[in-house]
Amino acid sequence: MRIVVPMRAVPDLVEEIELTADETGIDREYLTFVLSEWDAQALEEALLLKDSSGAEVVAVGLADDPEIDQVLYTALAKGADAAVKITYSSAAGSSGSAGLRTADRAAVLAGYLAAQPADLVMTGVQAADDLDGQLPSALAVLLDLPHVSVAVSVEEAAGSVTVRQEFAAGISHELQVQLPAVIGVQSARQAPRYAPITRIRQAMQAGGLREVTVTLPPARSTLIVRRMHRPEETGHAEMLAGSAGEVADQILGLLRARGLVKG
C-alpha cells in the first residue's frame, strides 16, 4: 500500500501575526513557520499503518512553501520512506504559493497524484489558515475518490480501510472505506513520534528529496478578501496586574465572592 501524506508549515500561532499594508493578507516576512499540527497527526497515523502492515509512506510538499525542506526531512527522520517536493508552473492569473488557496493547493497535489497514484492519501483535517475550506475533500473531488475527514483512526482491512470519524461529545462513526481514498486526519491513535535533531540532520545530509513538476491550472476562486483585521478589543478581558502572587490574590478574591473558596 502506498500512502501519500501532503504536508505543510503554517504560521506559529504563539507569535503576533502581522498583516500586509493593504490589510488583505498576512505579512509572512517575520513569521516563524511550524509544521501544521494536523499534518503531524496524519503522518503519525500513516507511520502507524507502516508499522503494522508495511505500507510505503511518502511525504509530499509544495516546493515554495515556507520551511518545506525542514518539514520533509523531519518526516524522513520519523520514518517516511520518501519525500517529494512539488514545483508547479503556474498558469497566468494564479497567485504565488504564499497566497495559494486550498482549491489551488488541491489542484497541484492532484496533478502529482494523477501521475503517481496512491492507495491512500492522508493529510491534516485542516490548516490554520484555511479560508476557502479544507484540503482533503477538495483533493478527493479532483481525483474522484471517496473521502472522509475528521478521522481519529485509520486501520487497514483488505482492500479497504476502517476509519473512525469523530463528531461532537465524543461520538464517532466506524466506517469501511474502499481504497483508494483520501482521509483528513484529526488525530492519530497515538501522539506523534519524536524525531531527534541528530536524525533530522542525518536526513538533511543524506539529501534525497525528490523533485517533481506539475502544471497548475488557472485559479478559479471567486472569493475576494476585502479586509483582514485582529478581533476587536470589545469584550476584551479585564487584565489583572501585578506579580504572580498579587494576581493569585485577585483571582482568589473573585472565587471567594462566589463562595467557591472558603476564607
Added chain:
Amino acid sequence: MNDEVSGNVMVLAEHTGKQVSEGTFELIGKARELASAMGCKTEVILLGSRELAGQLSGADIVVCMEHPGLIEYLPEAYERALLEVLVQRPPRLLMMSNATIGLDLGSSLSARWDAPLVAYVSALDVDGRAVTATAKILGGKVLAEVELKGERGIVTVLGGALSASAAQLGGTPEVIDLVPPAGLDSLRMSLRQVLEPDPGDIDISAADMLVSVGRGIESQDNMEIVLELADALGVPLSASRPVVDAGWLPKTRQVGQSGLKVKPRVYLALGISGAPEHLEGMRNAELIIACNTDAGAPIFGAAHFGTTVDLFDLVPELVDKIRG
C-alpha cells in the same frame, strides 16, 4: 420532481435521526435574517428522516429527502444527496456548520457545485444580494472579511457564533419532498457502527467550577501542578483537545466542539489559546478567567478577567494561598 430555481438561503439540518442539533437553529436564525434582507425564503435541507420536519421551526420550506442510507451521516451519501438538492433547487447561499459535516463536505460541494466557499465563518452580512462572510482564521487571531461573488455560495459557520434557539423561531414550514439520487445503494463506503463515548468518569458539564489546562502545560510531568490546584479547589480538571490527544487526561475531560459543552460558574483557563473549537465549548461560562503569556491570545476576547503571568508561577501561588 421540482425544477424551480429557489435562490433562497438554505441550511443543512444536522440531526441524530431523532433530534435536530442546537447548532441547526443557530443557522436557521441567521438564515432568516439574511433571507429577509435579500427578499427570499429560508429553506432547510433535511436528509434521512422526514419525521423531524416538525422540529424545524423557523424555516419557510423544509426540503426532505428520505432514504435509509441518509438517516445517519455518511460522507459519500450526504454529498450525493446534497448535490442533488443543490442542482434541483439552487440556493443563493448554503449554510452548514463548521463541525465534522462542514469540514468533510464544504470543499467537495464547493468543487462539485462550482460555488465559492468560506469556512470558519463567525459573522454574515448582505448588501443587496452580495454576501460577505467574516472568517476566523489562524486559531482566531485574524478575522478575514470575504465577499462571495456570483449567484451562489457556501459558508461553514462556527458553532455558538450566532445566537438563536428553536424556541425563538416558531412557525410551520411547507414540506417539499425530493427523490434521492441514484447510486445511494452503491457507495464506496459504509457505516459499520456508531460508537458512544465511555461513561464512568465524572461529568465536567455538571461542575460548578472547572480548572482547565491547555498545551501551555508542555508535558505530562507538569500536569501534577494543575491537578494539585484542582484538588485544592475541590473541582474537576478539564482540558483543551491537545492535552487529551496527548493522553494526559481522558476524552471525558475535553471541552470544545469535539468534546463537551460546559457552562460552569467559573472557568479557569490555564495555557489555552482560545481557538474557535475550544471557545465553542466554554464561551457561555458565567465567569471566565484566563492565564496566558501571549497577550494576543484569542482567549482574552472571551474571558472576563485575564493575566499574562506565567502559569508555572501563578498555579503554585494559588495552591499555596488556598491551602493557607
